[in-house]
Amino acid sequence: MSGPLAAGSVMIQGPVKTFHCTHCQNLVFFENVRCLNCGHSLAFLPDKGLIGALIEGADGLWRAELLPPGSPGYRLCANYDQVSVCNWVVAADDRNDFCRSCRLNRVIPDLTSERNRIAWFRLEVAKRRMLYTLLGLGLPVVPKDGDQNSGLAFEFLEDSHVGDAKRVLTGHDNGLITINIAEADDVHREKERTLQNEPYRTLLGHFRHEVGHYFWDILISSDQKLGEFRELFGDERADYQAALNKHYDQGAPAQWEQSFISAYATMHPSEDWAESWAHYLHMVDALETAGAVGLALRPARSDEPHMGPPPDPLNPRHRDFNSMIESWVALTYVLNNISRGMGLLDIYPFVLSAPAVRKLQFIHATIDEYRSAAGGSA
Numbered sequence: 001m002s003g004p005l006a007a008g009s010v011m012i013q014g015p016v017k018t019f020h021c022t023h024c025q026n027l028v029f030f031e032n033v034r035c036l037n038c039g040h041s042l043a044f045l046p047d048k049g050l051i052g053a054l055i056e057g058a059d060g061l062w063r064a065e066l067l068p069p070g071s072p073g074y075r076l077c078a079n080y081d082q083v084s085v086c087n088w089v090v091a092a093d094d095r096n097d098f099c100r101s102c103r104l105n106r107v108i109p110d111l112t113s114e115r116n117r118i119a120w121f122r123l124e125v126a127k128r129r130m131l132y133t134l135l136g137l138g139l140p141v142v143p144k145d146g147d148q149n150s151g152l153a154f155e156f157l158e159d160s161h162v163g164d165a166k167r168v169l170t171g172h173d174n175g176l177i178t179i180n181i182a183e184a185d186d187v188h189r190e191k192e193r194t195l196q197n198e199p200y201r202t203l204l205g206h207f208r209h210e211v212g213h214y215f216w217d218i219l220i221s222s223d224q225k226l227g228e229f230r231e232l233f234g235d236e237r238a239d240y241q242a243a244l245n246k247h248y249d250q251g252a253p254a255q256w257e258q259s260f261i262s263a264y265a266t267m268h269p270s271e272d273w274a275e276s277w278a279h280y281l282h283m284v285d286a287l288e289t290a291g292a293v294g295l296a297l298r299p300a301r302s303d304e305p306h307m308g309p310p311p312d313p314l315n316p317r318h319r320d321f322n323s324m325i326e327s328w329v330a331l332t333y334v335l336n337n338i339s340r341g342m343g344l345l346d347i348y349p350f351v352l353s354a355p356a357v358r359k360l361q362f363i364h365a366t367i368d369e370y371r372s373a374a375g376g377s378a
C-alpha cells in the first residue's frame with residue numbers, strides 16, 4: 001500500500017526531531033509554518049517525516065526543494081490553507097482535502113467563537129505531535145470514515161451551557177476519541193489538575209492516554225496477548241462503573257506508587273494500560289529529541305545520573321528497552337531539576353517502580369510485535 005493512508009509509511013531515517021528548514025538549514029520547530037531566516041513556507045511532509053521548505057508552482061501545487069525535479073508535489077492541508085490550524089501537506093494525488101491528522105476529525109469546535117478557535121489550534125498541535133510518534137513507531141493511523149470497525153476519529157466538543165447543562169466527558173469509545181475543548185484552556189485545566197490532585201495534566205497527555213485505549217483494542221487481540229496483559233494489569237472485564245465510583249469515593253489505595261505509574265492508573269486495568277501507554281509515548285518522544293540533539297549526561301560523580309546518547313526509539317534497530325528506560329530515568333532526573341530551577345513543576349513528576357516498568361516493557365514489546373507482523377521495518 002502506498003500513499004498517505006498506508007499504515008506505518010513514514011520513513012524515519014535517523015533522528016529527525018531536530019527539524020531544519022530544507023532551504024537554508026535554519027533550525028525550526030515541528031509546528032512552524034514559515035522559516036524566520038529565509039521566509040520560505042514550511043510544512044510537515046507526513047510521507048517523509050520531515051519539515052520541508054515549499055515553493056508554490058504555476059499549477060498551484062507545492063514542491064519541496066529537497067525532492068527530485070518532477071516529483072508530484074503537494075497541496076497544503078485545507079486546515080493549513082484556510083484556517084491556519086495545521087502545517088501538514090496532502091499528496092497531490094490524494095483526493096482528500098485534509099492531511100492524515102485533520103482527516104481524523106469528525107467534529108471540530110464552533111469557530112464563531114475566538115476562544116474556540118484558539119482551543120482548536122492547541123488541540124491540533126497536540127494531536128499532530130501524538131500522531132507523529134505513532135506514525136514513527138509504525139502503528140496504524142486509519143480514519144474511521146474508511147474503516148468503521150477499527151479506524152480512529154476525533155470529536156472536539158464543548159460543554160453545553162443552555163438548557164440542561166451537559167458536560168462533555170473526555171474519553172474513548174470504539175475508535176472515537178472525544179476531547180472536551182475546555183481542556184485547551186489553561187485556567188480550566190490547571191484548576192481540574194489541582195482539584196483532582198494530579199501532578200501532570202496536559203492536552204498532549206490527554207491525547208496519548210485516550211489513544212492508548214484505542215490501541216488496546218487494536219493490539220491486544222489474541223488470547224495469548226490478552227493473557228499476558230491480564231497478568232500484568234489485571235482483568236479488564238472488572239466492572240468499570242463500580243471501579244470509577246470507588247476511585248472517586250476512596251482515592252487510590254495506599255502505596256500505589258509501588259505498582260502503578262499514577263494514582264489514576266489504579267482505578268481499573270484499562271486505565272492502567274492507557275496511563276502506561278501515555279507514559280511510553282512521553283518517553284519515546286523525549287528520547288527521540290534527546291538523541292537527535294546529541295544530548296548526553298556526563299556527571300562528575302559515578303553515582304549521579306549518567307546517560308550516553310540515548311537510543312533512537314523510532315528506529316527498530318535501536319529500540320533496546322533497557323537502554324531506553326535507563327536513559328529515561330537519568331534524563332527525567334535532570335529535566336525535573338532544571339524545571340525546578342525555573343520555578344516550574346517537574347516536567348515528569350512520576351517515579352517508575354519495577355512493576356510499572358514491566359508494564360512499559362510489555363507495551364514496547366507489543367508495538368514491536370505489531371510492527372514486525374505488519375512488515376514495517378523503516
Ligand SMILES: [Zn+2]
Pocket residue numbers: 021022023024025026035036037038039040053
Ligand atoms: Zn529557511
Ligand SMILES: [Zn+2]
Pocket residue numbers: 077078079080086087088098099100101102103
Ligand atoms: Zn491538516
Ligand SMILES: [Zn+2]
Pocket residue numbers: 209210213270271274
Ligand atoms: Zn482512560
